[in-house]
Amino acid sequence: MKLLGKLDWSAVPFDQPIPLAAGGLVIVVILGVVALIVAKGWLPYVWNEWICSVDHKRIGVMYCTLAMVMLIRGFIDALMMRTQQSVAFQSPGYLPPEHYDQIFSAHGTIMIFFVAMPFVIGLINFVVPLQLGIRDVAFPTLNSVALWLTASGVLLVNMSLVVGEFSRVGWLPYPPLSELTYSPGVGVDYYCWGLQISGIGTLAGGINIVTTILKMRAPGLSYTRMPMFCWTALASNLLIIAAFPVLTATLAMLLLDRYLGFHFFTNTAGGNQMMFMNLIWIWGHPEVYILILPAFGIYSEVVSTFSSKPLFGYRSMIVATMAICIISFLVWLHHFFTMGPGGDVNGFFGIASMVIAVPTGVKIFNWLFTMYGGTVRFSVPMMWSIAFMITFVIGGMTGVMLAIPPADFILHNSLFLVAHFHNVIIPGVLFAAFAGYEYWFPKAFGFTLDERWGKAAFWFWVIGFYLAFTPLYIMGLEGMPRRMQSYDVPQWHMWANIATVGALSILCGILCMVAQLVVSIRTRDQRRDEYGDPWDGRSLEWILPSPPPEFNFAVMPNVTGEEPYWGLKEAAREHQRITRPVPEYEDLEMPRNSPTGFVCAFFAVMMGFALIWHIWWLLIVGFIGAYATLVVFSWRDIRERIIPKEEVARIDLENRAKRNLALQEGRI
Amino acid sequence: MTATELHGRDPYRLGHAGVEGHHDLATGHGEGGPAPKRIIVGYGFWIFLLSDFVMFSAFFATYAVLRDRTAGGPGPQQLFDITDTALETGALLLSSFACGLMSLEMERKRLWATEAWMLVTGLLGFVFVFLEGKEFAHLVSMGHGPQSSAFLTAFFTLVGCHGLHVSIGLLWLGTMMAQVYFKGFRHYIQLRVMCFSLFWHALDIIWVAIFTLVYLIGVRG
């Protein structure tokens, strides 16, 4: 037995300069950032206040940061795919199949699991406790563990760039292609272990948020008073709890096939590959709604705030959200109508899939009527929302087309399908994440983002989106399959080139967003959010200063109606001062920070790496390390730290004074 | 805790505005504010258990699909020995019973009685794992390992996943024994033991399903 298992120098792709250079660059950047932190003496701050933080706000911010960094990685993959298809007409292009296949697999995996998921989970983490009027989530340390396990998955997947290879079988590893016979390399193992580890994190986060929403709301904040975003977060996390265990089980089965020669999905000994498709889509379809429901929540908040109106048809929205939540478990088979299950089964699942369009349509109309009669301000978050409403209905339409089995028989697995799901996920989830980022950024950091760069980014993104994906619809109708590394059909070539132009426009959009962040940080003193309500908001998070103190609420709010903050604000405007009396402050207990999450994740990465490379001793070391970490954590005696009431009073009174001033000057 | 009254409006005519909240319910149902820690921890752990049930249901479904795919090899009727499995079942159920007694002793804060019942719980759990290991080793030695057919693959995975849960439970139990011994009955430690017993009883429920659906029905054919 070799000490390092399968690992040797042949694992490093010296023959492929692109991943090698990219990986090298990433390593240099990471080392540079670490060196900067150490050299500037920021290490204690970063370690104590961020890495060890169990504060839901900081954890939310770190989730979103992770998502944005991974968005760049995933987008570079996309750009390489588009340029390859531009040059690979009657030519092999510049990416050989073994590399190109890794790129589209990595693109899908990263965009879903490490961009869309952490972005929405991060926003949920940041916003939901604030909207519920509470100090933290139900299990703060578990929250930190969840974050760092997600980051572990990210690290493993990105490690595959320079050590070994990534999966080459697509973002879902359909067997038998993903079985050891047809994919003997380490790529599928990287994929599986990366997702298993981050999946545990996702599940832990889901349990946390559901418990928080169901059991920890502020007094009086009954279900029918919760902001829409909390409702959608609840629905989404319920789906996580019900769906992610299936993913864990399915990937475990695939891993058993690969590692121990089991026969779940193999061609031989009675394995059943169709079972994999059923199982993975029983997770996979709800996963789509795990992403889109919180996005709907963000749009609900944004459209209502920037129309200066309460959300129209609140009850309908709740019903629609929960209807989507339930129906999403009844449609998985529409991902494989072409398996040939017959007219009855296909018809049933086709109709069930279309039924989801009903509550979704209701939501669109309700946002429309929220704007109706309102005072619409075209700030950047609102622009993303309107672009979403327009673009998403097109994606929904092509989705219903694909839900008709006979139409699917000629569109399945073509670029039409690719265009469709980008058409729902980009405006649906990504635009929502951007809207939420712009909308809650001042709450998190105390200053607003630059509008001009934000609008530039918006236009590049939206125009780029249409330029990139309209051609894909056409290429799909012209019969081009997805995942083509090269092709000979001339009529596809022009569309591929147009799509590349679209991707370049999106690149400009991303660059504008980077510029926006840089410019905003440099001019932060002119763009301070002084009293914590920059958008004339309506829900409880806007009652707090920006950024909110660690304990969020100086005293727990007692809610007696819908839109409690708005009601309070109207009264305050009338009197030109805050009408609620100064409360009696008390000492507050907050959970202590802990490195448990980070250390656990360290050992999780160690175990994942050991499993991928068959380094069994390292696996044992990692397991013992993780266990020891949990024991040490559970042994600690002082679990909370006290924030003295003087501190609480100081922070709250300061904010009251600023708000009173703003009220007198008529700025609120 | 002092609370700030936030008088909201009632734009949706749901009839809530102005209604005073009931402050002492403390169940987290909205009116009363955040529930006490014990409720939150128990609730969260229950949700975890539900998610675990979902995972097991995936393995059960897989077993149902692959049960008849024996690839020409032996099926459940030829392989399962119901006597050994009945012993296993007895050990696990008794272990759960001991776990229940342990919880009662913990309520009374009797250290040694609690520790003793924890030990009994653990030993019976160990007997279960040992018997299951023996059954597995026997099957493998006969050449009916999980690699020989899809049916055996599904069987070993479903039963083995439960066995893995029991083994992790044993590790957890040992840790809790040490913690109770060194730290006594602190509130948060009692919560952990409560979670452990929820876990242990949940594994019983799963085992009853496995015993019925895999072994009893399997032997009957």
Add this chain to the structure above:
Amino acid sequence: MGAITSRLRRARNRSAALLRALAVVSPIAIAGCRYDSVFTPVGPVGDAERIIILDSVAIMLAIVVPTILATVAVAWWFRASNRRAKRDPNFVYSGRIELVVWSIPALTILFLGGLTWISSHDLDPAKPLKSAVQPLDVQVVAMDWKWLFIYPDQGVATINQLVAPVGTPLRMHLTSATVMNTLFAPEVGSQIYVMNGMNGTMWWQVDRPGSYLGHSNMFSGDGFPGMSFEVKAIPPAQFAAWVGSTRGQGPVLDEAAYRQLLKQSSDLKPYAYGSVTPGLYDDIVRQKLPPGTGPVEAGNKNPFVRPVRSP
């Protein structure tokens, strides 16, 4: 593949329906381009599927376009700077509007649901095509990375070329010698998954002579782009002549030749086997013949870390 691409470049009369369809689907479709797509079907299956796509799009556009226009109009009219807009910040609930917003999508889906149910049954790929002509049996095997077409009654086989008599229903039995694939020709019609150890049935029919592009639509590994095939539709008389001239000529497809084919290769030029061992297809489906062996046997240097497709 040259014949196919030249065929694809070939100008073809477009029906008015096609123009409308493209105008619908791609607002930026450039006039003057020639299309070969699912909108230019050459057989009854593709034709029926095209009509379903057009119907459903038409139905949905009736809602989608007004919704988009209304969104833009409402957002613009109620912009903060518009003094003429009548503000009503308390307009947050209306039972009548709720009824309408639920019923519009519900009715649409009810209608489309009916279309779905009926068409799912009518166009099930396994449903025999009605025709006075005796159907032709073809056995299809997906391999790494090529298509094997066996004509059991004629005793011949082809690689990467489906020779089809015009106007004759093709009763295709499909399996895979390797991973999952789908047999698909955009202008002909349906696709279904082909899987090892399983036998699927699908009916095709080509009504217009010509050469059409076909490929696998389901990604199957590194050689996937080189897995396309040609659907060569010829008049029945020519087909008989082709069978006559092929049978007994050229290579023989027996077990040994099949095992040779199992090895990974892609971009194969079409060729024919003059003779096929009877029952070969059944042996593949029943797994008497083993599935493909993947890249390990293809002479890889370091297959368990980073396998590279053999040249």
